[in-house]
Amino acid sequence: MLPKAKLWLSLIGAATILFSTQIQAAWELNMPRGVTQISRDTYDLHMQILWWCVAIGVVVFGAMLWSIINHRKSKGAVAATFHESTKVEIIWTIIPFVILILMAIPATRVLTEAYDSSESEIDIQVTGYQWRWEYRYLRKDSDEEEVSFYSILSTPRDQINNQLPKDETYLLDVDNPLVIPINTKVRFLVTSNDVIHAWWVPDFAVKRDAIPGFINEIWTIVEEPGIYRGQCAELCGIEHGFMPVVVHAVEQEEYDAWYAAKQDEARVAREMANNVVTMSESLEAGEQVYNTTCIGCHQPNGTGLPPAFPALAGSSVVNGDLEANINLLINGVPGTAMAAFGRQLTPVQLAAVVTYIRNSFGNATGDLVQPAAVNTLIQAAQ
Amino acid sequence: MASTGSHETYYVPDQTKLPFFASIGLFLTVFGLGNVLNDIQASESTAVATWMSLFGFTLLSFILFQWFSTVIRENHAGLNSDQLKRSYVWGMAWFIFSEVMFFAAFFGALYYVRNFSVPWIGGLGDKGITGEILWPEFEAVWPVINNPDSQIFTSPHEALNVHEWSVSFFASFLPFWNTVILLTSSVTVHFAHTALKAGNRKGLISWLSLTVALGVLFLVLQAMEYIEAYDHYGLTLDSGIYGSTFFLLTGFHGFHVTLGTFMLVVMLTRALKGHFKPDDHFGFEAASWYWHFVDVVWVGLFIFVYLL
Amino acid sequence: MSASHDDHHHGPAKGLTRWLYTTNHKDIGSLYLWFSFAMFLLGGTFAMVIRAELFQPGLQLVEPNFFNQMTTMHGLVMVFGAVMPAFVGLANWLIPMMIGAPDMALPRMNNWSFWILPFAFAMLSSTLFMDAGAPNFGWTFYAPLSTTYAPSTVTFFIFAIHIMGASSIMGSINIIATVLNMRAPGMTLMKMPLFVWTWLITAYLLIAVMPVLAGVVTMMLFDIHFGTSFFNAAGGGDPVLFQHVFWFFGHPEVYIMILPAFGIVSAIIPTFARKRLFGYDSMVYATASIAFLSFIVWAHHMFTVGMPIAGELFFMYATMLIAVPTGVKVFNWVATMFRGSMTFETPMLFAIAFVVLFTMGGFTGLMLAITPADFQYHDTYFVVAHFHYVLVPGAIFSIMAATYYWLPKWTGHMYDERLGKLHFWLSFIGVNVLFFPQHFLGLAGMPRRIPDYALQFADFNWISSIGGFLFGASQLILLVVVIKCVKGGKKATPQVWEGAQGLEWTLDSPAPYHTFATPPDPKLIHAQ
Ligand code: HEA
Ligand code: HEA
Ligand code: CUA
Numbered sequence A: 001m002l003p004k005a006k007l008w009l010s011l012i013g014a015a016t017i018l019f020s021t022q023i024q025a026a027w028e029l030n031m032p033r034g035v036t037q038i039s040r041d042t043y044d045l046h047m048q049i050l051w052w053c054v055a056i057g058v059v060v061f062g063a064m065l066w067s068i069i070n071h072r073k074s075k076g077a078v079a080a081t082f083h084e085s086t087k088v089e090i091i092w093t094i095i096p097f098v099i100l101i102l103m104a105i106p107a108t109r110v111l112t113e114a115y116d117s118s119e120s121e122i123d124i125q126v127t128g129y130q131w132r133w134e135y136r137y138l139r140k141d142s143d144e145e146e147v148s149f150y151s152i153l154s155t156p157r158d159q160i161n162n163q164l165p166k167d168e169t170y171l172l173d174v175d176n177p178l179v180i181p182i183n184t185k186v187r188f189l190v191t192s193n194d195v196i197h198a199w200w201v202p203d204f205a206v207k208r209d210a211i212p213g214f215i216n217e218i219w220t221i222v223e224e225p226g227i228y229r230g231q232c233a234e235l236c237g238i239e240h241g242f243m244p245v246v247v248h249a250v251e252q253e254e255y256d257a258w259y260a261a262k263q264d265e266a267r268v269a270r271e272m273a274n275n276v277v278t279m280s281e282s283l284e285a286g287e288q289v290y291n292t293t294c295i296g297c298h299q300p301n302g303t304g305l306p307p308a309f310p311a312l313a314g315s316s317v318v319n320g321d322l323e324a325n326i327n328l329l330i331n332g333v334p335g336t337a338m339a340a341f342g343r344q345l346t347p348v349q350l351a352a353v354v355t356y357i358r359n360s361f362g363n364a365t366g367d368l369v370q371p372a373a374v375n376t377l378i379q380a381a382q
Numbered sequence B: 001m002a003s004t005g006s007h008e009t010y011y012v013p014d015q016t017k018l019p020f021f022a023s024i025g026l027f028l029t030v031f032g033l034g035n036v037l038n039d040i041q042a043s044e045s046t047a048v049a050t051w052m053s054l055f056g057f058t059l060l061s062f063i064l065f066q067w068f069s070t071v072i073r074e075n076h077a078g079l080n081s082d083q084l085k086r087s088y089v090w091g092m093a094w095f096i097f098s099e100v101m102f103f104a105a106f107f108g109a110l111y112y113v114r115n116f117s118v119p120w121i122g123g124l125g126d127k128g129i130t131g132e133i134l135w136p137e138f139e140a141v142w143p144v145i146n147n148p149d150s151q152i153f154t155s156p157h158e159a160l161n162v163h164e165w166s167v168s169f170f171a172s173f174l175p176f177w178n179t180v181i182l183l184t185s186s187v188t189v190h191f192a193h194t195a196l197k198a199g200n201r202k203g204l205i206s207w208l209s210l211t212v213a214l215g216v217l218f219l220v221l222q223a224m225e226y227i228e229a230y231d232h233y234g235l236t237l238d239s240g241i242y243g244s245t246f247f248l249l250t251g252f253h254g255f256h257v258t259l260g261t262f263m264l265v266v267m268l269t270r271a272l273k274g275h276f277k278p279d280d281h282f283g284f285e286a287a288s289w290y291w292h293f294v295d296v297v298w299v300g301l302f303i304f305v306y307l308l
Numbered sequence C: 001m002s003a004s005h006d007d008h009h010h011g012p013a014k015g016l017t018r019w020l021y022t023t024n025h026k027d028i029g030s031l032y033l034w035f036s037f038a039m040f041l042l043g044g045t046f047a048m049v050i051r052a053e054l055f056q057p058g059l060q061l062v063e064p065n066f067f068n069q070m071t072t073m074h075g076l077v078m079v080f081g082a083v084m085p086a087f088v089g090l091a092n093w094l095i096p097m098m099i100g101a102p103d104m105a106l107p108r109m110n111n112w113s114f115w116i117l118p119f120a121f122a123m124l125s126s127t128l129f130m131d132a133g134a135p136n137f138g139w140t141f142y143a144p145l146s147t148t149y150a151p152s153t154v155t156f157f158i159f160a161i162h163i164m165g166a167s168s169i170m171g172s173i174n175i176i177a178t179v180l181n182m183r184a185p186g187m188t189l190m191k192m193p194l195f196v197w198t199w200l201i202t203a204y205l206l207i208a209v210m211p212v213l214a215g216v217v218t219m220m221l222f223d224i225h226f227g228t229s230f231f232n233a234a235g236g237g238d239p240v241l242f243q244h245v246f247w248f249f250g251h252p253e254v255y256i257m258i259l260p261a262f263g264i265v266s267a268i269i270p271t272f273a274r275k276r277l278f279g280y281d282s283m284v285y286a287t288a289s290i291a292f293l294s295f296i297v298w299a300h301h302m303f304t305v306g307m308p309i310a311g312e313l314f315f316m317y318a319t320m321l322i323a324v325p326t327g328v329k330v331f332n333w334v335a336t337m338f339r340g341s342m343t344f345e346t347p348m349l350f351a352i353a354f355v356v357l358f359t360m361g362g363f364t365g366l367m368l369a370i371t372p373a374d375f376q377y378h379d380t381y382f383v384v385a386h387f388h389y390v391l392v393p394g395a396i397f398s399i400m401a402a403t404y405y406w407l408p409k410w411t412g413h414m415y416d417e418r419l420g421k422l423h424f425w426l427s428f429i430g431v432n433v434l435f436f437p438q439h440f441l442g443l444a445g446m447p448r449r450i451p452d453y454a455l456q457f458a459d460f461n462w463i464s465s466i467g468g469f470l471f472g473a474s475q476l477i478l479l480v481v482v483i484k485c486v487k488g489g490k491k492a493t494p495q496v497w498e499g500a501q502g503l504e505w506t507l508d509s510p511a512p513y514h515t516f517a518t519p520p521d522p523k524l525i526h527a528q
């Protein structure tokens, strides 16, 4: 890669595109007011400090501008000789101090409010992965079917690589959004599986770091139904820019229906693990898994980004022992970015993606992996 | 030397090759070392990198030797005004302060894990929910014997510093004796200084030799303790946070004791050569300050790492 | 100037070895300044890659991984390579001349402090050409992205930090020894120019926090190569521990990059207002208060890591307090201009722009300090806008102001005032077009450290990029001005500026190779 040359070329290119196509964007100037009590309080606090600063700025810069205009040598100004005054020094120490106290009072109030995560009605464990979110609804009792799923960027790579026009929700769409009911106190238990991420939805004024090995609590009560979008807000590696957060806030009934459907889905997935799949089904499903999950590291044509991310095309693992290949996916490679996908993907998905990589990018093992076989290996790993 | 009025001339040395080549030496040392570490991780041969690092280090050591010799020579030639000597005094004092801050980082880490992260992982305190959900098995005790995840970090089987406040315990407690040794050595180095100021060369040499001997004894005992930790207690660098804090704190301290002992040995040879005068011996004083500093750090270690 | 009674009072040696082996504070100052400028161009080039990639939504020029390397290297090179060495260079040139000393206290060590740097940055930059790629975890290198998940080149990054730290510690020891021990008779502490004061305090900050930085990278080194678990919960450690130790260094570090700037501005404004600095004593106390407070505010960078509420409140209040002494400084500068007799040569223009734009950056800093509001601002372009306002039209503008102000003293020639003014205006416009829209981006929700963004951020990003290219290109004017001025130009008088006060202006222009081998006449030392 020749950054400099490419840079100039595309600068020229970019300039032409810029003035010829329609990059339509709302001129969003300020923080959103949001849809929760906390977000509105935060917004008001933000505006309050902003206006204080503007006011101080007007006074300070005004005095300066006035001096610049009136006390210039070219206008014949003669310099005065005063150079200290304890009185004014004390005044301009005390006034800012008082202003700060006036700011600190509402700030303390909003913070205390935001930190009270007691008495939640729904608890959701939010886990960051490179580069996806896992949402696990904590069960009230242990024989309920557990609802837990991953949420991955669904913007097609072709849009990112400028081969397709970009959607309005470019980079802000996921396959499975988080769904929560409105007017309900939802508590998020935020953690991470690998590096630090941060879960952020501006409209809720909720941002909390996901620290591997630790849990942070944060909560929200959304007041209006809608689709709310946010992004990962802590540098977490290559695809940090590509792990959005999407939350659907819905009416209680809709939520209940959705939740029940999710539980059914989970039950079906458990049972599906015993189904027998065909090659073409597998390749299709596998490609989809690959493009959403693996592509960031192993790249579109399985070329990888050596040496950090090995190529799958021609890889000795992918073309070697099948069981070893499946196990590598289940357990990952500890100490590297290759995560353990055994818990992240369902046996059906795992089987499909293994079938896919073993029969694509020039690899031609002809292997067809059945979910049941993967399931056995997963049980064995535990 | 005195020029205008009461003011002495400040000796500004001529241009010199020393620092530039010292930079090269330093660079090769660390660049080589970096390559050694990465080669080990990649299971590749470390030969070239090792040689590079050793060469750099030799160069650096040689230059530093030259450098200090030059400074001593200049002093003997009477080039150093009182003001210049004060510059050296300030220099050494603030260098020691920077070393204190280096240790502060590790003491701070110890404080943090003991009061925050370990309790939280163990389900206690403000973020106790961490332990409840993620590490239900882990119990917060210090020192940490069973790691939160003992698959990744093999736990030690026992703690070094199980203490019962009794005479028999201290009698058999190696770090206690090490404390006694280091404290004594601080006193002996002080006696050496007193002897030097009194012009008593024999006293200087014998007290200084005794100090060096105590320093070496300390290091030997410390080495024995490390062997013990590895062999009997299973306490190693990779046995979790207890091993991490224990070895980095005591290890860097031990490294500084080594450096301090080396300085004292140099001062001893200089004393044997008759370099010092009762009123002009800052090299000696600097080394002895350094020695007191290592001593103070050890007292901190003894209290926070071993006793509490 | 002084009677030459000592054999080393000759001029500089000839050729390259003059620069390699020098012990002269002026030579070493020049080396630092040139090095810093080179690093500014390098770090600026990385910034241009960032801005070019962000010119439009979509991935155009670089891979996300390379983008992250650019962000990281840009931050590191600018902070450790451009700003800090520039200030050390100015300290080297000016402190001995300002306090009437013959040189720095420890001239050989001075040379060593400098020459470590090119090697350190060579090592750091060489990672760009290694297979594993340069560090890609941000200049704040949070664990475990910088440990377990880091490219292998992190090892070289760690060692580069170690030796840079050694350089900074030696540099600051030297400055402390010089200021405390080398002042000419009559130069009491409270008569020292503010630049000397601010540097003395900065040197204390450096000496207190660089070893802590060394400590934290050492912990990383051991976590990576020797199996310790400082930053890994599986072994009882905590990734947040990294952040605490890092920011204990990191926050004072940002004041290390601004206190000397305060000193510079406090020298320039009185000169061109032809009026003594207002409130000298309170300026000294304010600087000391800022330095003290800087040690107890570090966790304001970590409001979202989930600290207990008591911690959040403590760090919020402590951070807000910094506005008070900083305000005192700003008010004093304005009061100095008030009823002065002002002219607006290039140094003054940069100094005035500094006061305005730094204060704006300070205001956004105060907004960030409000914990609940920071939950919204944190890790967005609002933060990027904040720190560029304090760093670029703050630290960098002060360095430029200093360059124009003392350039005639260094070279003996006046610089080209027309080009200087052009440089100023282009920079002033460029920097605002570059960074002002980033406030809006951040408020609208654009995270930092991303190579690609959602469509609603497109407009402000292209405006920002255009401003970036304009600002970047304008910096070449500075290079031209400096080279022209070194080569020749109108002869400068010793006084240079009508209103200038201080010992350095009693020397010839260019200042002789050795100055003040005998201390200056105490009568020349004025009350500040
Ligand atoms: C030169 C460098 C510099 C300086 C001087 C400052 C100055 C300040 N900074 Fe800034 N800051 C940075 C460099 C700097 N900062 C950097 C590099 C980062 C990002 C690091 C990273 O994450 O990569 C950062 C990030 C940062 C954060 C973290 C944001 C986040 O990540 O979420 C915060 C939060 O509190 C903060 C606050 C402040 C404050 C309160 C000041 C104060 O010192 C400002 C004080 C000045 C004024 C307030 C203006 C003048 C005063 C008056 C006119 C008086 C009256 C005013 C009032 C009463 C309001 N800064
Ligand atoms: C003193 C420090 C300093 C300085 C001076 C600058 C200067 C600039 N910075 Fe910044 N910046 C940081 C410190 C600094 N920066 C830090 C600490 C970070 C955080 C890093 C992190 O997140 O880890 C950061 C991050 C940062 C980002 C966010 C990146 C991200 O989050 O992904 C951006 C984006 O716009 C940016 C842009 C710029 C630009 C355009 C300049 C310009 O002012 C630069 C102008 C200079 C030049 C351009 C060089 C001179 C001219 C030439 C070489 C001629 C060639 C010119 C052309 C081709 C036009 N910087
Ligand atoms: Cu996940 Cu950034």
Ligand SMILES: [Cu+2]
Binding pocket: C250, C251, C254, C297, C298, C300, C301
């Ligand atoms: Cu800060």
